[in-house]
Every structure is written in C-alpha cells, then in structure tokens.
Amino acid sequence: MMRIAGFLANSARNNRSLCPPRRAFTLVLAVSVLLSAASPLLTLEKARAARDSSEGQLPTLELRVDPRNHARVFCNGVKLLVSIGGFFEFYERSLTGGRKRILSGPWGGSLRENSPGTHSLIGNDPASGAEYTIVFRQTDARTIEFLMTFKTPSRPSNLDIDIVKLSSDFFKGGTLDASPAALNDAKGVPVEPRSLAARMLLAGKNQVLVRGSLCDVEIEEMTDMNSMYAADGRNIPWDKFRSIIIGAEYSNLSPGKHYSFKYSIRCLPPSLTEMTQEARVSSRQTVEFNEWSFFSIPPKEESAKEGFYQLQKDDHIYGSPSGTAEAVLAKEIAKLTSMHLDVKPPGLAAPGRGLIIERIPAGARPDMPPEGFEIVVSPDKVIVRGADERGCLYGVYALLGRLEQKAGAWEINSGLIKDWPDLSLRGGCLEILSPVIRDVGVMKRYLDAFSRARSNVVIFLHTPQQIRSWRRDVDDGNWTKKQMAEIARYARSLHMDVWGGVGSGFNRAEFLEMDIHQGSNFYNPFIEKNYQFLFSLYEEILKTYEPATLLISHDEIQGLSVYAAESGKTTAEILAMDIRQIHDWLNRRNVRTAMWGDMLLDHDRWEAEVGSANSQNLFFRSGATHLALQQIPMDVLILDWHYDEKKSYDSIGHFRRNGFRVVGVPWHEPKVARNMAGSVKHSGGQGIIAADWGFWRTMSPAATTLYAPLCGWSVQCRIGDGNSDVVAFAKTVRDPVYAGNSLKQIPVSLHESSNRPIRDLSGGNNKALFGVGPVLDLRGFQPGKQILGGILFDVLPDDGGRRNNSVVVSNTGSYLTGEPKEKTLFTGNEAVRQIAFLHTSFVEEPNARVRKLGWYLVEYDDGGLEAVDLLENWNITDIRSSEGLRHNDWTFLRSPEVLIGAKQVWTGSSASGVPLNLQLFVWTNPYPGKRINSIKLIAADEPEGTKLALLGLTFLHE
Numbered sequence: 001m002m003r004i005a006g007f008l009a010n011s012a013r014n015n016r017s018l019c020p021p022r023r024a025f026t027l028v029l030a031v032s033v034l035l036s037a038a039s040p041l042l043t044l045e046k047a048r049a050a051r052d053s054s055e056g057q058l059p060t061l062e063l064r065v066d067p068r069n070h071a072r073v074f075c076n077g078v079k080l081l082v083s084i085g086g087f088f089e090f091y092e093r094s095l096t097g098g099r100k101r102i103l104s105g106p107w108g109g110s111l112r113e114n115s116p117g118t119h120s121l122i123g124n125d126p127a128s129g130a131e132y133t134i135v136f137r138q139t140d141a142r143t144i145e146f147l148m149t150f151k152t153p154s155r156p157s158n159l160d161i162d163i164v165k166l167s168s169d170f171f172k173g174g175t176l177d178a179s180p181a182a183l184n185d186a187k188g189v190p191v192e193p194r195s196l197a198a199r200m201l202l203a204g205k206n207q208v209l210v211r212g213s214l215c216d217v218e219i220e221e222m223t224d225m226n227s228m229y230a231a232d233g234r235n236i237p238w239d240k241f242r243s244i245i246i247g248a249e250y251s252n253l254s255p256g257k258h259y260s261f262k263y264s265i266r267c268l269p270p271s272l273t274e275m276t277q278e279a280r281v282s283s284r285q286t287v288e289f290n291e292w293s294f295f296s297i298p299p300k301e302e303s304a305k306e307g308f309y310q311l312q313k314d315d316h317i318y319g320s321p322s323g324t325a326e327a328v329l330a331k332e333i334a335k336l337t338s339m340h341l342d343v344k345p346p347g348l349a350a351p352g353r354g355l356i357i358e359r360i361p362a363g364a365r366p367d368m369p370p371e372g373f374e375i376v377v378s379p380d381k382v383i384v385r386g387a388d389e390r391g392c393l394y395g396v397y398a399l400l401g402r403l404e405q406k407a408g409a410w411e412i413n414s415g416l417i418k419d420w421p422d423l424s425l426r427g428g429c430l431e432i433l434s435p436v437i438r439d440v441g442v443m444k445r446y447l448d449a450f451s452r453a454r455s456n457v458v459i460f461l462h463t464p465q466q467i468r469s470w471r472r473d474v475d476d477g478n479w480t481k482k483q484m485a486e487i488a489r490y491a492r493s494l495h496m497d498v499w500g501g502v503g504s505g506f507n508r509a510e511f512l513e514m515d516i517h518q519g520s521n522f523y524n525p526f527i528e529k530n531y532q533f534l535f536s537l538y539e540e541i542l543k544t545y546e547p548a549t550l551l552i553s554h555d556e557i558q559g560l561s562v563y564a565a566e567s568g569k570t571t572a573e574i575l576a577m578d579i580r581q582i583h584d585w586l587n588r589r590n591v592r593t594a595m596w597g598d599m600l601l602d603h604d605r606w607e608a609e610v611g612s613a614n615s616q617n618l619f620f621r622s623g624a625t626h627l628a629l630q631q632i633p634m635d636v637l638i639l640d641w642h643y644d645e646k647k648s649y650d651s652i653g654h655f656r657r658n659g660f661r662v663v664g665v666p667w668h669e670p671k672v673a674r675n676m677a678g679s680v681k682h683s684g685g686q687g688i689i690a691a692d693w694g695f696w697r698t699m700s701p702a703a704t705t706l707y708a709p710l711c712g713w714s715v716q717c718r719i720g721d722g723n724s725d726v727v728a729f730a731k732t733v734r735d736p737v738y739a740g741n742s743l744k745q746i747p748v749s750l751h752e753s754s755n756r757p758i759r760d761l762s763g764g765n766n767k768a769l770f771g772v773g774p775v776l777d778l779r780g781f782q783p784g785k786q787i788l789g790g791i792l793f794d795v796l797p798d799d800g801g802r803r804n805n806s807v808v809v810s811n812t813g814s815y816l817t818g819e820p821k822e823k824t825l826f827t828g829n830e831a832v833r834q835i836a837f838l839h840t841s842f843v844e845e846p847n848a849r850v851r852k853l854g855w856y857l858v859e860y861d862d863g864g865l866e867a868v869d870l871l872e873n874w875n876i877t878d879i880r881s882s883e884g885l886r887h888n889d890w891t892f893l894r895s896p897e898v899l900i901g902a903k904q905v906w907t908g909s910s911a912s913g914v915p916l917n918l919q920l921f922v923w924t925n926p927y928p929g930k931r932i933n934s935i936k937l938i939a940a941d942e943p944e945g946t947k948l949a950l951l952g953l954t955f956l957h958e
Contacts (some may be wrong), residue, residue, distance in 0.1 A: 061267070063138040065119040067111055069845060069887060071136050073144060075214050077844055077945055078772055081265075082241045082884075083165040084146055085134055090157040090253075098608065102153050103130045129154035129256060148261040152253045159250045163263055165243035166210060166217060168193075168234055169882050169914045170775065172244075174211035178202050180226065189244055191913065193234030201244075202230040208246060213775055213912035216268040219246050223262070234884075237644065240893065242884030283780030283908035285788060292332075294706075294728035295452045296401020297714055299419035307379045311403070311410040317343045319357030324493055325384070325392035326357055332400050335739055337410050357392055358385045371456065372420030375399055377412050387420075390495045394419075394454050419714075423680055425663055425687025426712035427457035427496065428704060429551070429639075432466065434478045435696040436850040437874060442733060442900070443483075444490050446695075449732040451494040453706040454713040458491050459551055459689065460484060461501035465510065467537040470544070481544050488545050499594070500541035501551030505558075519621075520559030525578040526567060535585055548592060549637065552582055555596035556614060560622035571623030575599065576631035583633050594637040597662070601640075601651055602626040610651045611644040634659050641665035641691060643891075645672050652676075653683035667691045668892040670707040670719045677711035688712040694890035698848045699874050699901065701730040702894040723895040730898045737922050738903045740790060743833055743956040747785070747794035750953060753825050754796060754804040755818055758783070758951065760911075769806060769879075770842040770947050771819070774911035776879065777801075781908060781918070781951075789905035789920040791836040793952030807950040809854070811939040819947065822857075822938040829861065830955055831931045837921045838905070838952030839876060844945030846878040848888035848896070854939040854948050856923070860930040868923050870948065875901035879949075881915040918951065928958075 062074045073081035089104040109123025109132065117138040124131040131151040138144045148161070168189070175188040186201035189210065194201075202208060205228040206221040221228050227248040233239035253259070311333070319326040326343045334340050346356065360368060368374070368387040373395030376383040384399055386392030398419065402412050428450045447458065469476045479487075488498045506523055508516040514534075515527040523530040538550065560571045567574065583593045598614040599622065606613035615626035638660050640652050655662040662685045664676040677688045690708030694700070706725045711717040731738075758778040760768035768777035783795040783805055796805035813819030841853055853876060856868040870876045873896070878885065881897035897904050897917040906918040925932075939948055 060141050061138075061144065063117065063136060063144045065111070065113075065136050067107070070107055071119075071146075074844065075267075076772055078170075078214065078775070079845065080167055080170060080214055081164050081217075082167050082243050083162065084136065084144070085148060085162070086165060087160075087162040088132070088148070089160045090128070090130055090153050091160070092155070092157060102155070102157055103128045106132055106134055109134075125153075142267065146263075150259050150261075152255060152257050152259065154255050156255055157253050159253055160247065161249070161261065162245060162247045163219065163228070164246050164265055165233065165239070165241050166212070166246070168232075168242055168244050169880065169885075170214045170912060171210050171212040171217075173913060174213075174216075176201065176211075176230065177209040178205045178230075179207040180205070186230070189232065193242075194232040196235050196237075199231045199233070199236060200229065201232060202228070205229070210244065210246075211271045213270050215270050218264075218266045218268065220264045220266070221248070222264060225250075228263075240884055240888060240891065242882070242893065281780045281909055281911055281913075283782070284906070285786075286903075286905050286907055289724075289727050289731060291452075291728040291731045292336075292397075292401040292403070294720070294724050295397055295710075297710055297717060299398065299417040300714070301418040302415065303417075304413065304415040305378070307414040308411040309377050309379055309382050309414065311337060311339060311412070313339045315339070315341050315354060317341050317355045317357070318346045319343065319392075320359075321345060323357065323392065324389065324495065325386070325396045328393065329355065329357070329396045329399070333403075335736070336400075336403065337405075338740075339410075352380045355382045356384070357396070358383060359389070359392060360385055360387050368418075369420040370424075372418070373398070374416065374418040375402075376416050377414045379414060382412060390456060391420075393451070393495055397452050397454070421454065421713045422715045423677065423685070423687045423712040425457055425689065426453075426709035427455040427459070427687075428690045428692055428709070429459040429461055429501070429665065430692050431694070431696070432460055432462045432479055432484075433694070433696040434466075434476075436871070437696075437699055437901070438477070438479065438483075440483055440486060441735075443479075443487050445733040447487070447491050447494060447496070449706060449729050450690075450709060451496060452732065453709040455496060455709040457497040457499060457687075457689065459499040459501050460488070460545065461503065461551060461553075462541070463503050464506060464537055467502055467540050470540050471536065481540075485544055497549075498545050498547055499549040499551060500545040500547040501594075502537055502541060502553065504553035505556070517559060517562045520562055522557045522560060522563075524563060525574055525581075526563065531581065531585075534582075538586070542589065542591065548590075549594050550586055550591050551594045551596075551639070552579075552586075553596055554579065555598050555641075556620060557599055557622050557625070558620045560620075560625065562621075564623060570627070571625050572627035572631065575622075575625045576628040579628070579632045579636065583636060592635065592637060593633070594639055594663075596665075597638040597640040597651070597655065599625045600629045600638065601654075606651055606654075610642050610646055610649050612642045613651070629655075629658055629660075636660065637686075638662045639665050639689065641667075642676065643667040643669065643672060643691075645669060645675065647675060648682070649676050649679040650683070652679050652685045656683045656685060661686050663687045663689050665689050665691050666705070666708055667693065668702055668705050668894070670705050670725060673705050673708040674711045674715075674717055674719055677708070677715045677717070680712075681715045694848075694892065697850070698888075698890070699850055699899075700848060700892060700896070701726045701733065701898055701900060702892040702896070703890065704729075723898070726895040726898050730900050733900050734903065735901075735922075737834070737924060738789065738920070741834075741922075741956065743958060745792045745836075746955045746957065747792055748826055748953040748955060749794070749796070750805070750807055750825065750950065751796060753807050753823055755820075755823065756806050756808040756949070757798040757801045757804055758806050759798055759801040768801065769808065769949055776842070776910050776912075776914060776916070778908070778916065778918075779911055780916075781906060788838060788918075788952075789903045791838075791920060791922070791954055791956075793836070793838050793954055795838070795952050805951070807937060808947055809937050809939045810947040811854075811941055812945055813947075822936050824934060824936050825856075825950065825953060826935040827933065829931050829933060831928065831957070832925055832955040833928045833958050834925060834956035835923045835935070836952075836954040836956060837923070837950060838918060838954075839870075839921060839948065839950045840879040840916075840918050841870075841872070841876050841949065842947040843872065843878050843943060845943065846872070846880075846886040847943070848873060848886045848890070850874050851943065852940050853943075853946050854937065857936040857938055858925075858932055859934045859936075860927060861933050862930060864927070864930065866926065871901065874899060875921045876919055876948070877902075877917070879916050879918075881907065881917045922956075 071084040090102040121134040130153045135147040234242045371390040373386045373391040384395040505521040515524040601613035603617040666672040692704035695703035760777045798805040810819035851872045858866040883893045902919040902921040905920045
C-alpha cells in the first residue's frame, strides 16, 4: 500500500499549481545556468561594486547529474542549487479551474553523459504524444548551461517548469529585486516560511535577483516573456527540498509543436552583511524532554482536590505480581525517580498507603466502557481502576504522565480522573523492511511507544519475498521467523492484538512460481497455481503470528486490465472474484480479511476530495475496480488510507454507508491523523491505524506519528508544537543508557589531536569546522566544561577561532590539507565501561537512509580491535538540521536531527542562520575488563565529501 511511486503518481503536484494560469504564447526559449562575473541587468550598484572588487573570490561551482540525485550545483562542497530542471508538467485546466496532469517529468527519461561535463536527458510519452530533451552542460568553473526542448502533447495543454530551486538555508532573509517591478512584489525571502496559501513571492517576471549568504543569484528569462515566478516552497507539501522555487508557467500551448526554453542564472558575491548574519546566531542546550508529558492527554472527566500524594522509596505497588500494568509502573518509576518499588498482592496492602491497581469485575461498572480507567489520588494512596487489562495499563500510562518532581520530591496531585477511548481500534502498521539495525530490543521499544500512545493493535506487514525466505528457512538479513514470533509475544504482553499482513505486489522476474503478465504487478487470478503459492505464504504468516486478522493488501494494483481483456470479465469482477477466494480460504481458518481501500474508490469522484483513489487511475491501468465494492463479502475490513491533509475524509463514510467496517490510515502527518480520527468518529468507523513506511531503512522517528492512536483515543486531541511526537517516539525507542548515567565521568583532553577550530571569527582564514567559513560554523556554541545530555564534556577553547579545538577527518582531505582520513584521539591505558562522544558530521549530499560514514577504532591492550560504526541518521547526522536537506525516498521530513541511536544535546545556528545540531553518542564497551590503549576516528571512503568532527570525549568508569 502506498508505495512512493504510486504516491507521486497520485500527487506529484496534487493537481495544484504554484501560480495562476498565464497568457498564450509562441516562443523559443533556452535555459542556461550562468554563475559568472558578467554584469547582470538587475544588480544594484552595491552588488556590482562588490563583484568588481572581489572578482577572484567568486566561489567555484560544480554541476552534478545522476539518476538518483538528479541535477544540482555545489559551491565549495555545499549544495547551493538543490535542483535544476527538476520538474515539469503538461496539464489541462477544467472549467472549474482544476488541474489535470497530462505528463510530468523529466527524470523518468533516459540519462546519458555525452562528454565530460555534459549530460542529456531524453524522454517521451506515447499516450500523450509528448517528447522532451534536456541538456545540462558545465562550460567553465562558473557557468552551467541548461537547455530544454519539447514536443507538446497532441491536445491543447499548459506547462509548468521548475527552473531552479535555491537552498533556503542560504537565501532566507535575503532581499528580492525583480523586473518588471510591481507594487505587490515581495521585498525579500522571509526568514520564517510562508504558509501554503501565501507561498507566492513574485509573478510575471523576466528577471529576479535573490540575495544570499554564499552568493547572490540572478535569474533572467532570455526571451522577455515575463513568465517567471518565485515561491516559498518550505510549506509546500510536494517540495521535498523545502526550497525557494524559481519557476515558469505557460498557457495554451499548441498541440504537437516544438518549443525550447532558456534562462540564465548568475551568481554574484554575497551581499548579506556580517551584522545581519550575526543577528541570526542562536545557541541552546537541548532541554531534557519528558516523554510522559506527550503521552498524557486530557481525560474526558476530571475533578481536582487539595493536596497530593508524595512518592516514598519504601512505598509498594499492590496488584497482580504478574500484571503488565504493575510491571510497567514499577519499571518506569525506577527510571524516573531511581526508587525501586516492590509489587505485592493486593491482600497485603498496608492500610492508608501505597499505589493500588484494581481490575473492575465484568459488569460491575456499567459507566466504565471497555479499556476505560479511573485514577483516584489522595495524600494517602493512589488507586488505578481499569475496566480490563488494557484499562489498567492505560491508567498506569496516564498516572506516569502526572508524576511531577517538585523541590526534589515526586508528587501526584490529588483528584479523580476518568477516561475511555473514542475509537475501538488504534494502532500502527509496520512495514517490515529489511532492517539496517536488526535489533529485537529496538523493535520492542518501538512497540512500547505505540502502546503508550494507547494502541491496541499492531500489523506486521511483510513483502512476499520475505515470507518466501521464511518458507525456505533462509536468513537473508531480514527479520527471522524466530525474531518476529518473539516480538509478537511481546506485543501481546502489552495487550495489543497482532495482525499479520503481506503485500500483494509481485515482480514477474522475481516470482517464477507464479503466472504474472508483463506490465502487471498482480498474479493472474485465473491460474490455480498462483493461489497455491499465495496461500503457502499466508500459511507461513498464520503459523508465525496466529493472527485473528490478515491484511491481504490489494492496493495500487497495476495492469488488471490485461486479465480483463483476456477473460472477457470486467476488472471489478476479477478483483471481487479474487477477494472472495482469499476471504473464503481465510474464513475457514477463522481469520478475518482486511484490505486497503484505494482500489475501491473511484479516482474521478474521490481523488480531489480525499486523495488515494486508484480505481480508474490511468497510472495503474486497472479499470473501474471500485464497482467491486458491491460484490465482495461485507465482513471484509477496509483500511482507508490517505496522506494529504484534508478537513475531513468522507470516503470513510462512503464505506460505512455501503455496510463495511472501516479503519482510517494516515501516515506521518499529525494533522492528517487528527482530522482522520474525527472523520472516523463522525462516520461511525471502527478506528485509526498509523502507517509506517520507511522506518527500518531510515531509522527516522518521523516515519510515522503517534498522534494517530492518541487521536483515536480522544478525537479532541491537540497537536503540540515542536514535533513533540517525533521527540517522544525517539526517546522511547532510544537505548535506556541515554535516560541517565550514574558512572564516574572523566573528560579526555583533545589538545594533541585537535586540527580545526569550531568558529570562523578571525577574518575567515581558517574556514572553521568544515572549511566553509561562517555559513556553517559553531560560533553560538560555548567551549569549556559543561554537561550535555547528562555527560560532562570539556571542550577546548578556540581563542576566537584562532586555536584548534576539534578533531576533523575527511575522506577527500589529507594531512597536507589539515584534514586526514584518520586521526588518533587517545593513547594511554584505561579501563572504561562506556565512552561518550560529542560529535557531528558534514556530508555533501546527506541521505535519509542509514549509511556508514566512518568508525571509531578502539584498540585494547591485548591487541584486539573493536570498530564502532558511525551510521548516518542512526548515531550521527549532518550538522545541518534543515528539513529537506537529506535525500529521502519517502516523504517524511520533520526533525531530521532527532535520532534514535544518539541524542541531540545542542541546537543553534551558524552566522548565516543555518540550523545546526550536535549529537551525544554513548558506546558501551563490550570488554570492560580490558584496558584501552588507543582510539581513532576514521572516515569511510563513501559517500564522497564526508567529514566527521569530534568536539568532546568522556570516559565513563564504574
């Protein structure tokens, strides 16, 4: 369900334009990217003077073009233009002003390198008759030419082009000049992003000058058509770069005609003053976040009383010694307060004191719905009463959220609260990808996070390839059957229902066991052997999970029309026939069938209103499959997934009106989760389940949202500021070593190994931490002894940038350049339990996927070596916290600096206002009995242009 190709097929621009339609035209244009010293028409006298006086100081540019990262331009190793010619779209406009895509591109075309520095990209679309050729050419160190030629579609069309996207890091706060000028022109790029509705900065221009901190950029249309616009893309859902967009739009193109497009983009020395840059510098240590404050949501009933219960170290918990609620309460109180409370049977409760967990007998409290709870707090005792086991557990979660530290004591305010769920089903659907971190402990803590958000169901969704490997008893790096069975038992210990799931998309080349037509991702439903193989996969899932419900997917089905043409049946009849056959097989085994709902929603009726409606979506070539809704069994549970923010999702009501039980499925956006939960409640649906696509490849806590189950519990949920769901998720899943440390801490001096200052305050000669000067320096960070994330570090002074106080290694440097590939951090003879590193990195092209950037190499006194891998986005990340900076195959962008394998302990900004971060990484020594002789920092060969920096090192002893 919702693979990224399908998502982009549905919503590349989401039928939305950046600017209003333009006038008809006949033109010949070309696109050239020129970062040269030629005098531009729009530059101010100050800019001209600055250019003339600093001719030799213009930055060196590098054009890079490849199929994965497309075309972009770097300035001294920093990505300045994040995209050139990254998108175009031919489209039609409806009578109501809507936008219907005819063809979008260009990166589905064929890319080739014609000669060094010259690339061409060629594509065509037989269905529309459109053709295109794009040429990227770097002509010298400061000039890049970019030429686009098109043959238009065979019907009248309009064209939208992204000319260039500027990194907002280096242009936010910069002023704008444009020609022809207009009274409503924006005077600059705002520091804070504009809203989606107010995104337009300029329109109807043939020249635009944007001032920045690395350089000023001027864009000129070569044919004087006044077609250019500028837009703030930082709140545009489809701009994954969060960039400043310079584009062009043309209306009423003649069918089947040829056009060429040309613009020039020039770079001048930066005109942002140092004073302006300094004003943006910020610095702060990351405040310790109490994740229980996130999970504690306002109850439906509450009454306060005077007083409070004060927790004492000799208190006891009274309840079931084997109960999950009791175990969780004891464990979490110990983590929060360092008090270790015993769990005793309720009959041993001392009069007048203690924390008591009671299970309400069935039928004894008609006012208490299933999973509901009440908490009664007095100065003498705390009582948690649950309607059932889930109610007791959720009551404990609510209690932990109310535990506060005041004047050194831990207290719970007196009073009564009652709460219960609005929706009966709440949970998460985990895409079980091949994990980059295959750690059962991480997966269990993942489930802890969803349980604390009051989830009662989890779906483990596998690919067919994974289940086939299970059948063959092959460990191919994916989660094993044994691991997943253990994880499923743990989920059930948290009183979560466990569902199994398997994708229905099959690759013809990979599955020779099945009959699959060319151009389809769905097995031939008229061939019996296909079901024999499919059911063998289902059997494997049923044996492993013993689920009461199986998700059979059936989303984004491609090429079903091929089978319809062969059989004489409609695609709706074929889909219904297939679902009935699977349903009957599962029903005989007492397993309920669940499926995704997109192929049951008519694209023409629902796409604009809710999105993700793929019946009659031409991209999938599967016809009117929504008509199958009247032919499939009524007890099939439909998972209705939508990822774009809408005020409501009436497709849920549509399925309910047709007699089906339905669950809403958002992905990673909190507001989508909130609005969808409200729609489910309004329509009488059954629940809400958060999708998780991409977590096990990126380890990003932003790959899902805990707001889905929380808003399922209370549809009146409030979305907090600061991506608190991402932070709460990360803190819950992160190793407990980061929650607190009682070991003796000894900072280690880096004086002998330091080779870089962290700031560029001495006239720019040293270029600071990563060699790019004040645009990425740490002038906001104060050296010296300080506690960061609970660890004492001693960061050396840098004397205003004149002394080295950090260790930097690079895979493109050398000892001659002052940035070797490896550097010794410590030599001696120490026995340590843990080592804390205060570190960061600079990656020329950061990625959301986990990659090895380097490692710490620990050498013991017996000659043994231990490599501690530094994994991008796991235990280290790029120093820049900018959303949209990291290449992401998925669409989640929030809080990229929040990691699970490390802890963000400092945030700030550079002199150019670029948001920065530093990470604390704690490594537990697997051989604490051995003495350590040396520690080295080593950069990996790939990705090229990677630099690793260490600011602090601390040994932790028993």
